[in-house]
Amino acid sequence: MTLEATHLLAAASGFLGMLMIYKFISPRVVPLWFPAYHALPWEKQIQVNEIFMAGSHSVVVCISSWVAYFTVEELKPTTLWYDCALTRHTSAFFWGYSIADLLLMICHPHFGDVYFLMHHVVSLIAGYLGMASISIPYYVNVFLMMELTNPFVNFRFMLKALGYPEKSLLFSCTGVLIFITWWIARLGPIPIYAYHMAQLMSTGGFFKIELSMQLTSVLGYAFFTVLNLAWFRVIIKLFQREIRGLIQQGHSMAKRVQQETNSKKGG
Template sequence: MHIKGWRDMDTSSTLVLGTVFFSLCTFQLLFHFISYWFSAKVSLGYNRLHFEKKVEWNSRVVSTCHSLVVGVLGLYVFLLDEATIADPLWGDSTLAKVNVAITSGYLISDLVIIVLYWKVIGDKYFVIHHCTSLFAFFLVLRDGVLQYVANFRLLAELSSPCVNQRWFLETLKYPKFSKANVVNGILMTVVFFIVRIAPIPPFYSFLYSTVETEAYARLGLLIQRSWVSTCFILDVMNVMWMVKITKGCLKVLSLIRQEKANDRVQNGKLD
């Protein structure tokens, strides 16, 4: 059984490695320099933040930029990339590989930032998430397999802008019941469910449907087990985050209803 490796893909591997390196450098530049300048221009509140808050702010700016890029490209691959749609396990697409490479560069960059500023933004769950994802993406890029599947999983990044926006609003002291906070909170919950939770049943149904196929057998034991284990770990974390987000959203909506009820009672008494 022959698995396509780096030596079989001279031109492709150069593009992939170059993209990973370029992505890593770009996101480091964005974190250390561009975000400081841009954020100070667009938000007066940014300049009043303490150093620790500015570190997390810049980290979330980078996260938002990354998620928008790979989320949109992943959506294109998912809907329109003929090569990988025709063969989700072995289909080869330059765009699909480039998108995975962009994410790999971002994950390495973010791990560096987390380690450098561990006391400020250190989070063991993010380290687990990043390392698990990097391992899976390494196999995709090394062996040229599961490119469609990897890009399908990257659709989850489309929820990150709303998650980050919630943090920005809280940091800028927007009232919890402000329109911006409420709308973003509801949108965050809905989008998170659509791109991270709703795809779980069809994804594992698809995985199961491939198990007895020749294409699946050619993947080899390492990739077969890695495919299942990495996705399972990430989905357990997604479910945990979904529970926290849902509880927070329901709590806010409940408090809003309670506040409106109290207002009606007070208005009734005044009348």
Template sequence: MAMEPLSPLVLLVAFSSFLVSQWLFHTGGPWLSERLTPHFLTLNHTQRTEWSTRVVSTVHAFVVGLLCLYIFLFDEAIQEDPVWADSSLVKLSVSITTGYLISDLLLMVYFWDFIGEKNFLMHHLAALYAYCYVLSQGILPYFANFRLLSEFSTPFVNQRWFLQVLGYHKCSKPSLVNGVAMAASFFLARIAVIPVYYRHMYSVYGTEAFTRLSQDARFAWVLCSLCLDVMNVMWMRRILRGCLKVLRSGRVREAAMELESRKMD
């Protein structure tokens, strides 16, 4: 079914995504978590709140990430015209993400003492600002879809927090495996693609399709892209520092165990 810019269908998808996100946070996520891990029942209110937000985040990442990968591989229209191609699938994925972001933004503000963070607030606002142009004017489908491919790193970031709350040591095998997957996926999905993204942006600069964009749309496109990438670089730096810290602590731990075994000998 065709989805016109800011049509009732687009608004319906965004609103449905908002409702599903709220349901997952308040009902679906806790119900499923109780059955997957009994440890969920021992968490305090603050931990349960963040746990539930990360469950919603993970579900959204899987749904939108797979949809965007399909679009990237098989939607030839956005490859041929990355600025003005009419892609209903891109509007669908952006509508789902918009509903999720609004839901998560409201939860973040309401539970600010528990899960509030300025960087995430800026991330959500910048993304919503850009996606409003995509949905209202039907522009930049390739670049909007390219941005959403970064969601492939989100499940590993959330899993790191889940393992930590469940009591897994940072040097345990599940934590180390997930840590490597998190660092690799974050780098590949959010950092390594930065030159590709801006090279593609530069390739359409000055073209007829580009000149048809309004000044405010160009400003929103460039500003939001830079803002999101600066935050991604900052988060990548945190991840690398965390990885180095774990590796160092692991070496210290091994050295201590080796020294202790020598003493026993």
């Protein structure tokens, strides 16, 4: 495992940059879109700032990892070693952010429960190995690609913290987008990942990489899979509720249009 100065700079930017967003940018930007921010108690404001920080990080990681997936030809399930600069620097940025968010969680325990804490600890390990190692970069990138869901998850959390109406169209749309992206980035890849990993093991190549990467690529992914499946139970209920809400809103809108049309004809 070798680290270069650019990897450490990427990690530092993830750590310091996200803390700056939390401390300085979010308190100034969020009120421009949602004036209700100023009326929130202090505890809610710092919660919104943390959510905004998490969402900002997820946009960066999501874009970088999916760009790598579609543009870097060497990112293949059979590749044992390849120094993918984009994946390693994205992992470094992710690692730096994870440290920042874990520190905030320790300072403000109400930010998350024990499952989020476990999630962040495993993320720290996976992020560091993805930054420091050149082994199985395809599988490292699959971890990062899960961030596709998080811009929508964090935006919904922020709307809820701001007291945004849960029956609004914007709130409903986020629920639908979470359901779709969860399938694309978290559930759909599970059998594909398992198949390719089994193929790698059957050829013996998997056992040539360092033990830390072996354990993380199997146990780490299994951990995230369990969490993703558990959270998906909640997302299914959320999706069903949002679809019903969108249908009701569509019926209400159609009735209003019909009433306006009839009133114009009557006039």
